[in-house]
Amino acid sequence: MSQTKIPVDLILNRLAESTEEVKEKVQRASEVLLGSLETDISQTPHEIVYQEDRVKVKYYRPEKIKHKIPLLVVYALINRETMLDLQPGRSVIRNFLESGLEVYMIDWGYPKRKDQFVTIDDHVNGYMDNIIDFVRKKHNLSKINLMGICMGGSFCVMYSALHPEKIKNLVTTVTPTNFDTDKGLLHIWMKNTLAEEMGPTYGNMPADIMNLGFLLLNPARLIIDKYIGFFENMDNKKFVENFVRMEKWIFDSPDVPAATFKQFIEDCYKKNLLIQSKLELNGKRVDLKKITMPLLNFYGKYDHLVPPEACNLLTQKVGSQDTEDICLDTGHIGIYVSSKCQKEFTPKISKWLKQREGDEITEPATKTQPKKKKSTKSHRKNSRQTPKKRLSINKGQGEKR
Amino acid sequence: MEQQPDQNQEKEAMDMTKMFSMWLKATINFWENMPRMKPDESAMFNLFTNQPKGTPHQAQQTWDRGTKIAGALVSMLSEPENLDAMFKATDAVPEFIMKISQQVWEGYFEAQKNWTERAVRIGKHEKAYNFDDLDQETFKTLRDIYEKEFQRYFYIPQIGLTRFYQERANTAIDKYNIFQTALSEFIYMFYVPMEKSAMVMQEKIKDMVEKGEISDNYKEYYSMWIKILEGHYMKLLQSPEYTQVMNKTIHSLVAYRSARDEMMYDILKNLPIPTNREMDELYKEFYELKKKVRELSRKVEEQK
Secondary structure: OOOOOOOHHHHHHHHHHHHHHHHHHHHHHHHHHHOOOOOOOOOOOOEEEEEEOOEEEEEEOOOOOOOOOOEEEEOOOOOOHHHHEEEOOEEHHHHHHHOOOOEEEEEOOOOOHHHOOOOHHHHHHHHHHHHHHHHHHHHOOOOEEEEEEOHHHHHHHHHHHHOHHHEEEEEEEOOOOOOOOOOOHHHHHHHHOOHHHHHHHHOEEOHHHHHHHHHOOOHHHHHHHHHHHHHHHOOOHHHHHHHHHHHHHHOOOOOEEHHHHHHHHHHHHHOOOOOOOOOEEOOEEOOHHHOOOOEEEEEEOOOOOOOHHHHOOHHHHOOOOOEEEEEEOOOOOHHHHOHHHHHHHHHHHHHHHHHOOOOOOOOOHHHOOOOOOOOOOHHHHHHHHOOOOOOOOOOOOOOOO | OOOHHHHHHHHHHHHHHHHHHHHHHHHHHHHHHHHHHOOOHHHHHOOOOOOOOOOOOHHHHHHHHHHHHHHHHHHHHHOHHHHHHHHHHHHHHHHHHHHHHHHHHHHHHHHHHHHHHHHHHHHHHHHHHOHHHHHHHHHHHHHHHHHHHHHHHHHOOOOOOOHHHHHHHHHHHHHHHHHHHHHHHHHHHHHHHHHHHHHHHHHHHHHHHHHOOOOOOHHHHHHHHHHHHHHHHHHHHHOHHHHHHHHHHHHHHHHHHHHHHHHHHHHHOOOOOOOHHHHHHHHHHHHHHHHHHHHHHHHHHHHO
């Protein structure tokens, strides 16, 4: 029986080389970390055009306006809208501006203890409705374009069903509407735990606890491997800048008002009322059949927070016949921050909105009729099948959610 | 001759009684007359007040009443039959102390016996849950022991003026203990994949050594390990056991925080600062008012 040869000499040589490499890397890293780093996020110029309580609206004006109807972006209550404008090369906002689209974006602010009683209804029929009225009035339009992100997308779906006369086109991105799935860990956990109890106990649902929960979705990658990756690349200035920007965004999390959190968990995650058109906001039923405007629905194939199964039923349930599903080969955040998706995501939305502008700029809201059914549902199958390439983004970055 | 010692004892007792009676009387006389030793006895009591001269002060009246009562008691005690009874009572004291001590020690030994029995039961719990499978059962056993044997001490009915405060404090301690147990189990769950991954890695490396496929690049081992670890975590996080433990941790955290807040409200009540409970009530009123104002404003706008 022959004895296996263990290349001890090679291993030792390699270790010696690595030690030398590490020494040099640490020297370079100290220069990078002690030097000036550009890590600011949300740098695109904007002005605050509306404020109500803690809620603000940011207005981004393109150099040349090429779209007749502006777009209102509604972010989730978890984390902040700055994700859409992380840095010049990775900015959904900048891309929209370059396409000549005027963008309004809601900044939900940081809810305090006094906001604990604010419900989903207050967000949708209160803040959102006031903001949409403000934008409509400012542009003298009966309808505007609406785009929602994650939980913000769910709010947009609710709003569009309750106020279809004010929405020209609806874009939903990584938006959970069907919660009856066991594909994502969040769905499993939310259904089987009493997480909603935490809100009233803490006043609001603490962001740090939610962030801890998100980290626990994949501890090996998000708590260990991500930071190993950072140490391996900390002599790379560009990498460090991007990493720090992402860290800033990830851990800049507002608390979620207790009443909203509770309602979202109970009515959506546990009872799955939204997709069944059974959800009620202040006594008004959210009937998805009343969503008659064109709908563009994006989601990520590898999204472990809002899996495709949580998103792709929406287009079948709404009243609109002009719908389109687009499944990108990426995760929850990759859609917005990966450079590859930047090339597909925003140009598609701009083009899609432009095609649906029509001549209805000053059309009175009360006379709004559903457009003649123009079925583009056939796109759905194709678009689900076409994107096959995996996006290449920094390991551990952007794919957190 | 035989009665001689008794007679001596009786005589000694009589002398003692007389002496004690005289001492008592002298003491009372001293305290009765002490305030009168001053030229103006009321001045002693009126030193810090503006009461008119000659008017007996309230403290003086109390003093007089006290010395009179004490005098009456002494006179009564000085009666031979009372003095005799008093001395007999003094004789009974050691017996009384003995009885009390006996009761206390018996109670103590009984309590100790109970504790020992409980300790034995703890041992029985261990046996019942089989500590051979220590990792899986430890937390369950600890929780069980705590709930069955110790928790009840925090729920002994409290009595008296501070009963509610004590109850709340006890509840907070109990909930804290439960939360700590749940948290330990939760943290332990996250350690299990680490342990399992290390075992898998050992096996893999052994196989590699046997096949002569040892790599000289340590990064390969790290990549292999992190992949295995991720797999173990995914399996764990999707399991009903994990969800159950997570839910238990959340639930116990919520219960502990609520109990702790209740206790804190008792403390804060005495300080000149508003509590969260008071502020929450205010916030709710504020929220409802604001909502009403918005609704009315909207209606007014519609009317225009």
